[in-house]
Amino acid sequence: xxxxxxxxxxxxxxxxxxxxxxxxxxxxxxxxxxxxxxxxxxxxxxxxxxxxxxxxxxxxxxxxxxxxxxxxxxxxxxxxxxxxxxxxxxxxxxxxxxxxxxxxxxxxxxxxxxxxxxxxxxxxxxxxxxxxxxxxxxxxxxxxxxxxxxxxxxxxxxxxxxxxxxxxxxxx
Numbered sequence: 813x814x815x816x817x818x819x820x821x822x823x824x825x826x827x828x829x830x831x832x833x834x835x836x837x838x839x840x841x842x843x844x845x846x847x848x849x850x851x852x853x854x855x856x857x858x859x860x861x862x863x864x865x866x867x868x869x870x871x872x873x874x875x876x877x878x879x880x881x882x883x884x885x886x887x888x889x890x891x892x893x894x895x896x897x898x899x900x901x902x903x904x905x906x907x908x909x910x911x912x913x914x915x916x917x918x919x920x921x922x923x924x925x926x927x928x929x930x931x932x933x934x935x936x937x938x939x940x941x942x943x944x945x946x947x948x949x950x951x952x953x954x955x956x957x958x959x960x961x962x963x964x965x966x967x968x969x970x971x972x973x974x975x976x977x978x979x980x981x982x983x984x
Contacts, residue, residue: 885942
């Protein structure tokens with residue numbers, strides 16, 4: 813399976829984004845690894861296909877300057893661990909689009925430990941702590957368990973949302 817063709821996808825999305833001023837300009841978006849990788853998943857389920865298209869639309873908004881894509885040490889670490897060369901290359905390509913990078917520090921580590929104590933898996937907790945530290949408006953995930961648990965705790969100023977919820981929110 814080859815990665816999606818970004819130039820064609822982005823140019824079409826870019827034109828659509830230029831025609832609308834409904835987007836919240838400058839918002840910061842953090843995509844966790846499962847959402848970042850969603851466009852490469854097999855699209856035999858309607859939900860997966862819709863989430864993949866939503867992620868591509870979000871990336872197009874970021875590429876066109878309507879939103880800020882965040883990357884982090886946690887995302888780089890997780891990408892480096894990926895044994896699938898195409899997925900790894902794709903993820904590093906997306907991370908290269910990020911205009912802000914979150915370095916893990918002691919404050920992020922402490923917040924991640926608190927999130928982990930609240931029932932969130934360690935790497936997910938580190939993603940969430942990174943997003944909060946960067947003051948991201950949204951952390952987007954396709955992981956239902958992570959989504960449920962993160963929505964049950966205080967993650968201010970970051971809202972944890974699904975790709976479909978994020979697209980609905982930023983285009984309303």
